[in-house]
Amino acid sequence: SAGAVKIQPKAEELKFVTKNDGYVHIHPSSVNYQTRHFESPYLVYHEKVKTSRVFIRDCSMVSVYPLVLLGGGQVHMQLHKGEFVISLDDGWIRFVAASHQVGELVKELRCELDQLLQDKIKNPSMDLCMCPRGSRIIGMIVKLVTTQ
Numbered sequence: 001s002a003g004a005v006k007i008q009p010k011a012e013e014l015k016f017v018t019k020n021d022g023y024v025h026i027h028p029s030s031v032n033y034q035t036r037h038f039e040s041p042y043l044v045y046h047e048k049v050k051t052s053r054v055f056i057r058d059c060s061m062v063s064v065y066p067l068v069l070l071g072g073g074q075v076h077m078q079l080h081k082g083e084f085v086i087s088l089d090d091g092w093i094r095f096v097a098a099s100h101q102v103g104e105l106v107k108e109l110r111c112e113l114d115q116l117l118q119d120k121i122k123n124p125s126m127d128l129c130m131c132p133r134g135s136r137i138i139g140m141i142v143k144l145v146t147t148q
Contacts, residue, residue: 008036016043016056019092024048027055042067042093064095065145068106075110077103109144112137 014036015023026033027049038061046058068075073089077097084097086106097103116137120126128134 010036016041018048018054019089021048021054024054024056026059027057030057030059032059032061040064063145065106067093068095069110069113069141069145075107077107106144109137109140113141 012025012028015025018024026035032043040061040063042062042064043056043059044062045056045060047056049055049057068086068088071088071093076087076091078085078087079100084100084103085094086097086103087094097106116128116134120128126134128138
């Protein structure tokens with residue numbers, strides 16, 4: 001019958017926000033330029049250029065858990081209006097955890113991964129999949145990222 005239908009934005013209308021530059025747009029030469037919808041609101045990018053406006057190139061969508069586990073900066077969790085909020089980069093990026101337990105588990109997994117990567121840097125010949133601690137951490141990350 002009748003009703004409103006949400007129209008996807010045109011490629012040139014789609015914009016994202018960065019901490020330092022405000023609004024940025026996907027460059028017309030990017031393979032993602034014609035993408036009108038992303039499952040996650042977060043993108044990582046390799047190059048940023050300013051011409052008529054600020055553009056990003058070589059970008060990929062990233063979901064929440066890889067961003068929390070592999071993104072830079074410290075992970076913090078706090079209670080805010082009854083919800084457990086996980087934050088990165090001094091609060092610039094924030095997520096609501098399903099529960100306090102989930103938030104603490106993600107935060108702890110990030111700490112374990114950071115330590116595991118530091119151990120690998122110190123000992124490059126270490127096989128992360130063969131050592132019991134490394135295989136458990138990697139297994140948990142794979143399970144989390146593939147099931148959520």
